[in-house]
Amino acid sequence: MQNIVQRLLDGDRRALARMITLIENEVPAAHRYLAELHRHAGRAHIIGVTGAPGAGKSTLVTQLVRELRQREHKIGVVAVDPSSPFTGGALLGDRIRMMELAGDPNVFIRSMASRGSSGGLASSTGDVVRAMDAAGFDPIIIETIGTGQAEVEVMHSAHTVLVVYAPGMGDEIQAIKAGILEIADIFVVSKADKPGADQAAAQLSMLLGLDPNRRKGPWRIPILKTSALKTQGIVEVVDAMQQHLTVLKESGMLAQRAQRQARSEVQALILHAVMQALKTRVSEDEWSALVEAITVGERDPYSVAGELLERIRLREE
């Protein structure tokens, strides 16, 4: 069983697939394997692709993968759907377009869905990216299905975030709603063959003009137009992704970001362990009784928290 790590490092796709399943199922051994894989990871450029449903994210990802293959890259794709409790199924429709890529040994595609908290999904997405990274895939594209708080959290794993935006009313509202304007490093206006594309790009410029954060340090956030029909603009998007990585590296932002992320990952793992310990040691019945006692004023939240802290005895974990 130990050699799953070695097989994965040797490029065995089935070992990688199996590792991802272990991560998704939160098998206790997964963290031990990931600890070993960590040493071999940290090399891949991680790209996030997000935007409202129907904005054309899957089409864009397919085109990006094709262009990156031309440039001799080995590409990992993680498609994340926080709104679906099922892995794979819900995404199948969108995935069909990517099937042509699935036979390519230099492309690895995996769908992930939520089971439980969005924080949990963000951390397991980070773990899946780590496994693909250790297996030699670079870049790794994380694609979300919709936009929301969970998607924004998932995007924290990415170095470069692409926000896809389709011409047509309502999209700008969707984009703002989820706070994804703030996390964008590159805007892509898709379906540029459609009539409203120039207007959409102009609208977006205006929105960005209102936003003092449209520059991120030394990086000026570009707005690029693409068209699936005319396979237009993809070269420019891939160039911008790579330029963004260069700027991150040269400015020292990549190193800072890695340190910030390492720290928040350690903290998240600790808090996750605490919540897990609570889950295993306090039954639902007991929770209900405690909560009832608090609401009627028999108990108070402070002493209950103190008592539960005693109980979880994290040292024995």
Place this chain on the structure above:
Amino acid sequence: MQNIVQRLLDGDRRALARMITLIENEVPAAHRYLAELHRHAGRAHIIGVTGAPGAGKSTLVTQLVRELRQREHKIGVVAVDPSSPFTGGALLGDRIRMMELAGDPNVFIRSMASRGSSGGLASSTGDVVRAMDAAGFDPIIIETIGTGQAEVEVMHSAHTVLVVYAPGMGDEIQAIKAGILEIADIFVVSKADKPGADQAAAQLSMLLGLDPNRRKGPWRIPILKTSALKTQGIVEVVDAMQQHLTVLKESGMLAQRAQRQARSEVQALILHAVMQALKTRVSEDEWSALVEAITVGERDPYSVAGELLERIRLREE
């Protein structure tokens, strides 16, 4: 020192002011006092008032307090500014209008500002509300200065959330940006004497029309217009607040909400204790060294998290 609790319960304003300072300074004894106060709290109707800067929140709150005084209420106001590290100072301008109310023994106004995490501010706001509640203030109005993730978190303490919206372009975008449409129980279009007010109300209706959540269970979210100049609409807003509370009570939503909140408060207290333990036992230098070791691949986040969990020995807290 123990009798600060008794004096607060007896209606001593200075004891309440002192208690709030203890809460803000995170004095260890504060939780012990709050545990006692908890038994006497849980009676007040907690009202949140939020909206973009300049939307007219302070004016509205002043008018609400005046109308509630007419109805023989004893009112607490907590003005929260997550963006400011200073208590009081930053809010002074806005507060001046409320000075007329400050001499009234049946009105208690307090400003709070962030020191550290937004989660911390949300929980200390909850504690301040608990102290005011135990001191017999009802309703208690929580007013935020701006709108953002921190403000949304703060609003979780409220039973009834008023979102204030001023006529004029850009506000609808502000409102959506922070996700505050989702948390609104009552919309108030302020400055109804201005030309754009009807249009603003219509725009808002349209936005709500797009949102399937415009009803919250048995409660239909109203859009009310007010004018500071004509002191118009305030009676209707206060009536709507009270109707909302009645609906919450009769539908059983108030009880459910109290239980949900008790549970999440206990969990937040536990996680806060864990973070505090980390802060006291792991120095910044050690964090830097650990994080550096992780980023260069010498260490991995999983084993570091495990080691720190061992170290914080929560049982001895």
